[in-house]
Amino acid sequence: MTALQTAVVLIGPMGAGKTSVGKRVAKSLGVRFIDTDRVVAREHGPIPTLFETLGEPGFRALERDAVRDAVAQPVVVSLGGGAVLDPATRALLRELPVVLLTVTPEAVESRISGSDRPLLHDDGLAAWKAIAAERAPLYADLADLTLDTSHRPLSHVVADIVTWVGTDHA
Numbered sequence: 172m173t174a175l176q177t178a179v180v181l182i183g184p185m186g187a188g189k190t191s192v193g194k195r196v197a198k199s200l201g202v203r204f205i206d207t208d209r210v211v212a213r214e215h216g217p218i219p220t221l222f223e224t225l226g227e228p229g230f231r232a233l234e235r236d237a238v239r240d241a242v243a244q245p246v247v248v249s250l251g252g253g254a255v256l257d258p259a260t261r262a263l264l265r266e267l268p269v270v271l272l273t274v275t276p277e278a279v280e281s282r283i284s285g286s287d288r289p290l291l292h293d294d295g296l297a298a299w300k301a302i303a304a305e306r307a308p309l310y311a312d313l314a315d316l317t318l319d320t321s322h323r324p325l326s327h328v329v330a331d332i333v334t335w336v337g338t339d340h341a
């Protein structure tokens with residue numbers, strides 16, 4: 172069991188693997204896992220419904236509170252892809268070990284097909300590309316470790332993060 176000093180946070184675009192990788196990293200480290208989308212959905216309802224009823228700004232406000240509470244704990248935290256748009260969230264992340272997961276458009280296409288992510292409803296991959304490009308500087312600025320998930324088995328990505336946490340941040 173690895174006791175963490177702080178939260179370890181996963182960021183990156185939709186479909187990069189934050190939720191699936193984060194869950195496995197937490198299991199491997201023997202710490203709790205928090206996915207902030209799951210917290211918001213559990214407390215307020217499904218994300219597509221929240222986008223419909225509150226709009227994106229309303230969702231972002233709920234997300235910001237979920238992120239603030241999650242990253243205050245020594246656990247593995249996977250954020251939603253757009254959480255870094257919030258300046259208060261970015262300020263918190265600057266003080267924490269942050270892993271950026273990236274993925275190419277070619278690799279993400281099958282991962283997001285049939286997705287219920289509201290921002291991809293209309294334009295799918297075209298929307299994904301535009302959103303990922305717009306946020307890329309924010310992601311790069313916050314990342315302490317960057318791993319591309321396009322061509323490697325999920326288990327290798329998980330192992331790299333576990334090693335990095337053990338070496339630099341345990």
Ligand SMILES: Nc1ncnc2c1ncn2[C@@H]1O[C@H](COP(=O)(O)OP(=O)(O)O)[C@@H](O)[C@H]1O
Pocket residue numbers: 183184185186187188189190191192249282320321322323324325326328
């Ligand atoms: N090497 C890989 N790393 C991460 N995810 C992968 C990989 N290969 C396939 N996947 C799949 O891609 C999807 C990523 O979705 P998810 O974890 O929800 O991403 P995010 O939370 O970043 O939106 C999952 O279905 C996962 O099984």
Ligand SMILES: O=C(O)C1=C[C@@H](OP(=O)(O)O)[C@@H](O)[C@H](O)C1
Pocket residue numbers: 183184185186189190208218250251252253254288289290
């Ligand atoms: O990038 C975004 O703006 C979003 C990403 C989603 O999470 P994942 O990145 O885990 O798919 C979810 O928070 C919501 O659909 C909005």
Ligand SMILES: [Mg+2]
Pocket residue numbers: 189190191206208249250251
């Ligand atoms: Mg996710």
